[in-house]
Amino acid sequence: MSRYLTVSEDKLERDKCLELSSAEGQEDWLNYSRRPKRTVLEVLHDFHKSTSKLTLEVIFELFSMIKPRSFSIASSSLPSHGHCIELLVAVVNYYTILKKPRLGLASNWLKDLRRGDKLYGWIKQGTLVFPDDLNIPHIQIAPGTGLAPFRSFLQEREYRNTASKDTLHLFFGCRYKEKDFHCREELERMVDENKVSLYCAFSRDQDRKIYVQHKISEKRELLWHLINRHAHIYISGNAKNMPDNVKDALVEDVISKCGGYTIEDARTILKKMEDMGRLQVEAW
Numbered sequence: 643m644s645r646y647l648t649v650s651e652d653k654l655e656r657d658k659c660l661e662l663s664s665a666e667g668q669e670d671w672l673n674y675s676r677r678p679k680r681t682v683l684e685v686l687h688d689f690h691k692s693t694s695k696l697t698l699e700v701i702f703e704l705f706s707m708i709k710p711r712s713f714s715i716a717s718s719s720l721p722s723h724g725h726c727i728e729l730l731v732a733v734v735n736y737y738t739i740l741k742k743p744r745l746g747l748a749s750n751w752l753k754d755l756r757r758g759d760k761l762y763g764w765i766k767q768g769t770l771v772f773p774d775d776l777n778i779p780h781i782q783i784a785p786g787t788g789l790a791p792f793r794s795f796l797q798e799r800e801y802r803n804t805a806s807k808d809t810l811h812l813f814f815g816c817r818y819k820e821k822d823f824h825c826r827e828e829l830e831r832m833v834d835e836n837k838v839s840l841y842c843a844f845s846r847d848q849d850r851k852i853y854v855q856h857k858i859s860e861k862r863e864l865l866w867h868l869i870n871r872h873a874h875i876y877i878s879g880n881a882k883n884m885p886d887n888v889k890d891a892l893v894e895d896v897i898s899k900c901g902g903y904t905i906e907d908a909r910t911i912l913k914k915m916e917d918m919g920r921l922q923v924e925a926w
Contacts, residue, residue, distance in 0.1 A: 649700060650692035659689070678740045711748035714768070714878070714924070716790035716825075718797035730790040730824055769924050770876055776804050779873035781865060783888055785815035785843075785854050788879025789824050791924060796838060805837035811868065813861075815843040815854040854884070855891035865892070866900035874920050881925035 650656045661667045662674060674680065682705065686693040717728035733753050734746025755761065770791055782792040792812060799805040816822040819842070832838045841861060845851045858865060875892070877885050889912060897908035915921040
């Protein structure tokens with residue numbers, strides 16, 4: 643907004659830019675820009691008199707480069723001997739509060755690729771670290787596409803014949819069981835073969851919304867038992883509210899209620915687990 647001020651000759655648009663750029667105008671800026679997810683093109687249209695004065699130099703200064711989109715690898719390299727990588731991608735397609743359509747740039751581009759198209763990217767080190775001791779229980783919490791790193795982990799344990807329902811516990815959440823239950827057949831097969839214990843939360847399949855944190859509360863006795871067996875807890879998925887909601891459920895319903903600790907002491911215990919690497923979060 644401030645860059646518009648150097649080129650705009652329209653008083654009304656200049657005053658509006660000043661207002662939205664000021665400390666007092668931050669709430670109006672959020673309501674105008676961030677909350678309706680207004681695009682660059684829509685802003686240029688709204689301030690069309692100022693836009694007409696923009697030079698190429700100013701335009702390139704205003705518009706930053708599109709940032710790379712990272713995806714967690716959702717498959718183990720062992721079954722394909724390093725020749726195959728699978729991604730778990732939710733295609734973003736929705737309407738804003740202004741009833742404007744929005745498409746996810748990377749997800750829709752990937753969706754429209756055809757067999758034989760070339761895709762350029764790179765692989766970087768993941769953030770989750772798993773213990774070498776196969777007897778240590780794993781509590782994996784994965785709403786939506788947060789399932790990706792855990793699917794790759796489960797595939798690797800299955801390939802090595804070390805997958806067991808007693809040590810591998812997966813909490814998965816999505817909206818509808820019949821619409822967006824990612825990797826359903828594979829996970830249900832692993833459950834039938836006693837390779838993983840699976841706890842699902844389908845938030846929209848009933849009147850009362852059920853999320854992964856509710857399943858954590860429901861299974862609190864089991865989780866407290868696993869934590870006392872030195873379980874490692876992994877959280878993967880949307881960074882907005884989910885990680886904090888899951889941590890609150892662990893503190894209030896698992897550690898505090900089952901362990902008999904105060905909420906403050908329970909938070910300290912969970913923080914110590916995080917410091918020791920027994921609680922890890924990969925969120926975006």
